[in-house]
Amino acid sequence: MAQQSLHSTEFGQGEKIIVLLHGFPESKDVWRRLTPLLQEDFRVLCPDLPGAGNSPFEGAQLSVEDMARALADTLQDKGIHQPIVLAGHSMGGYVALAFADLFPEMLAGLSLVHSSCHSDSEEKILNRRKSIRLLEKGGKEVFVREMIPNLFGAAAKEKAPDLIQEQIKRGMDMPVQSMIRFYEAMIARPDRCRVLEQAPFPVQIIAGKEDNLIPVKESMAQARLPNRSFVSALAAGHMGMLETPQQVADDLRQFARYCFETA
Numbered sequence: 001m002a003q004q005s006l007h008s009t010e011f012g013q014g015e016k017i018i019v020l021l022h023g024f025p026e027s028k029d030v031w032r033r034l035t036p037l038l039q040e041d042f043r044v045l046c047p048d049l050p051g052a053g054n055s056p057f058e059g060a061q062l063s064v065e066d067m068a069r070a071l072a073d074t075l076q077d078k079g080i081h082q083p084i085v086l087a088g089h090s091m092g093g094y095v096a097l098a099f100a101d102l103f104p105e106m107l108a109g110l111s112l113v114h115s116s117c118h119s120d121s122e123e124k125i126l127n128r129r130k131s132i133r134l135l136e137k138g139g140k141e142v143f144v145r146e147m148i149p150n151l152f153g154a155a156a157k158e159k160a161p162d163l164i165q166e167q168i169k170r171g172m173d174m175p176v177q178s179m180i181r182f183y184e185a186m187i188a189r190p191d192r193c194r195v196l197e198q199a200p201f202p203v204q205i206i207a208g209k210e211d212n213l214i215p216v217k218e219s220m221a222q223a224r225l226p227n228r229s230f231v232s233a234l235a236a237g238h239m240g241m242l243e244t245p246q247q248v249a250d251d252l253r254q255f256a257r258y259c260f261e262t263a
């Protein structure tokens, strides 16, 4: 893939940099409730992954490693050479793990937000292939309307239906070709639990007790892999940064402070 700097928005300033990578089917906007809570303490960078939001991508194929390299190029273009704290939501976490594998020296800390170091199971791959066929047949709206509500926990469904509707609208903004490329990238990604086991930097695992995609039990098991890990189990589904933003910001702030102090 020809590397291209990722479009990103920035909040706050200073030498302590947190990069937030969105998941699927999302853009950098998914961090909108979190960034106001972090920008006083850190410079916060929210990129759009290739083919999402305002980052264009015309290629036929994309891998999580391509996306990790695009992030490395983006940091270089911005003159950022010091280790950062990198947080990734779900698919963004798969990219963050690839980045940690390729550029460990660039990390002061790695935070997996509702994400996993495992590769896709056979069942997951079959389901993704089914979704790709639906998308190819023009079923984007059906796909998005089915998928998004399932990402939220009971409290959001009951008290914040607007949040879910808004996320459906934002999910619809992603072009079908990008959705398919992201799914192919997720199918092809390898298991990266070794990256957690060998991490020279601290690792944070943020899980949702009602997450239907990444079971909280799986997250708790992965929190035992690194030498130094921070762990939180939120009263939320798969979208903690929208469902319980204050809690996620507090946890991330505490983790990042530790990372920068000990880097």
Ligand code: MLT
Residues within 6 Å of the ligand: 022, 023, 024, 025, 089, 090, 091, 092, 186, 213
């Ligand atoms: C995400 O939330 O980024 C994706 O749904 C993750 C996945 O499908 O594995």
